Amino acid sequence: MNAPIESSQMRLVALPRLAAAGRWRVEAMRTLSEPCFLWFTKGQGRITVAGVTRGYTAHNAIYIPAGVMHGFEVGPQVFGTAVFFGRDTTVTLPSQPQHLRIREVHAQQEVNVILDMIQREMDSTTPAHERATRHYLGLLGVWLERQSVKAAAETAPPDAARRLVARFTQLMEREFRQGLGVGDMAARLDVTPTHLTRCCRQTCGRSAIDLLQDRRIFEALRLLSETDTPVGRIGESLGFNSPAYFTRAFQNMTGVSPTAFRRSL
Known part of the structure; x- marks a missing residue:
């Protein structure tokens, strides 16, 4: 039997790995008991969050709070990173789902650096690497909040x-x-x-x-x-x-x- 994807621990997973045990694990409608952040760096597809389907492409950031129904396509040409914050996360995160199209190059570079540093600290055995990981996660939360506020100012309210x-x-x-x-x-x-x-x-x-x-x-x-x-x-x-x-x-x-x-x- 395959082990459950969910965990109380924070982790980073390459997007192709999410579908390695069966595409149904990502494409069918389901919820998670922990927040999730998806950062797409290559490819395109469709994602449904809370009953709304939209297309995604490279440099799309999607945040899905715990308990929100969703499902998305992960084709062979789709690459990126999924961040699972864990059920007991203390990171400040948006209360509503977010689908952000990050067009500014510096914002794309910023999130790439944050994700790289999270992975590096998670893989490290140097002193205080766990605390450093938590701090970088906090920076990811700040980045997400800033991009969400900016998008909200440019987007009409839901109908x-x-x-x-x-x-x-x-x-x-x-x-x-x-x-x-x-x-x-x-x-x-x-x-x-x-x-x-x-x-x-x-x-x-x-x-x-x-x-x-x-x-x-x-x-x-x-x-x-x-x-x-x-x-x-x-x-x-x-x-x-x-x-x-x-x-x-x-x-x-x-x-x-x-x-x-x-x-x-």
């Missing part, structure tokens, strides 16, 4: 569709194990299922049911790969009404049955 889809993804993360459908969630958000789906398609090009099913199947993939929980119990824990329905939904999204996926690990 009603984005606000609704963000609320939907937050509700989904709390309730996706309960077997609720899109109609149930739309009712809790005081909108119709049709309006909710229209907004989801507007912000990320996918329907509300696609987002919900993606989140549930990601959790199934994680449990199948990281635990020995029986297949039937996994489906039940995710709100599927029957083992047959779970198997059919899983196979429709992944191309294989839950049992076959587990055997392939």
Whole structure:
């Protein structure tokens, strides 16, 4: 079984390594219990954060707070660094997701130097290297705050569709194990299922049911790969009404049955 990506410890991971154990680990909708910072230095793709899909290219910085649903493409030509701050981080970080397009060369160089110094101190055995690592992490937080403030001054506030889809993804993360459908969630958000789906398609090009099913199947993939929980119990824990329905939904999204996926690990 593959070890979980998450940890209470801060770490830097090259972006291609995130998908080394399966692209589903980064592409499917999921949340982390720790903040994450993505710095892309080469390549392009799409990333969905809180139900909003945008393209990314080189010199894009993306910050994802703990508990925010997201998923992104990592193709063979994509390079960069992911910083996982750890569940108990004391670094001051933005409270909202950020997608920053860093066009100024000096700002690009600045974050590259900070990330290099964090890695160097993490690999070092010299005295006080752990304290130095924490200080450089603090500088990364300062860099992110400054770039976020600058971007906010240049960007229009989110529209009603984005606000609704963000609320939907937050509700989904709390309730996706309960077997609720899109109609149930739309009712809790005081909108119709049709309006909710229209907004989801507007912000990320996918329907509300696609987002919900993606989140549930990601959790199934994680449990199948990281635990020995029986297949039937996994489906039940995710709100599927029957083992047959779970198997059919899983196979429709992944191309294989839950049992076959587990055997392939």
